């Protein structure tokens with residue numbers, strides 16, 4: 583069955599939960615509160631991982647909230663119909679999630695002190711994870727081939743738009759006090775240290791035991807065992823669990839098992855072109 587994407591400002595969005603109205607409301611009318619905390623990512627960059635982390639920090643490391651309430655209810659996707667309802671009714675301080683690029687993020691954010699946590703990952707691993715995700719998620723078109731999918735990724739034609747524009751748009755905020763960015767690679771390499779930096783940014787004082795509990799409960803193994811974040815409870819017409827696992831591999835560098843030498847060369851050329859002038863070094867730039 584062909585998927586009819588929702589188009590908003592020239593970007594495709596999956597139809598299951600989005601509409602032009604929900605996206606336009608998020609962009610133009612959604613009122614950001616000064617104590618909101620946003621978990622923002624391009625798809626497949628560590629969104630649900632950060633959701634677990636932020637919910638656990640909110641609970642001072644106690645896992646019961648994470649283990650009893652669905653991740654999408656803990657941190658609503660406010661640009662979707664369902665998430666918007668939840669976000670509007672939640673008491674402050676709210677934890678909110680989205681994949682919105684900066685230029686269609688709520689306008690009211692510009693005048694607020696709300697905090698943004700932006701997680702990004704090696705785009706080569708993002709595209710591999712996205713490829714498998716699209717195969718199992720029915721509100722995305724089934725990829726024809728990895729070759730074509732990679733081409734669409736590089737041309738910014740996948741749902742949620744261009745990775746390059748997403749990263750460039752959000753990274754313009756990198757020096758702002760209310761903006762914190764972290765890479766998936768840093769989380770993998772040192773989750774404990776990453777937690778300390780994140781807690782500092784959030785003004786949360788967690789003791790060593792609480793930090794250890796966050797680290798333990800946000801591990802790939804713990805998350806796979808937790809139905810509240812593993813996506814196992816999503817309806818079959820949304821996520822076909824027979825076609826894969828949402829928490830698929832959870833590793834860095836899986837792109838090396840998928841890219842041909844030619845694909846890797848094309849990728850590097852386009853990456854350098856599109857990231858020109860950003861003046862930032864990411865962990866994957868060494869690779």
Ligand code: A3P
Nearest residue numbers: 626627628629630631711801802829830831832
């Ligand atoms: P893979 O498909 O490479 O396994 P998102 O939440 O943005 O959709 O990102 C999903 C990716 O993050 C998946 O990557 C998933 O396995 C990975 N992920 C989620 N939780 C993780 C964790 N605790 N540790 C490592 N990777 C995790």
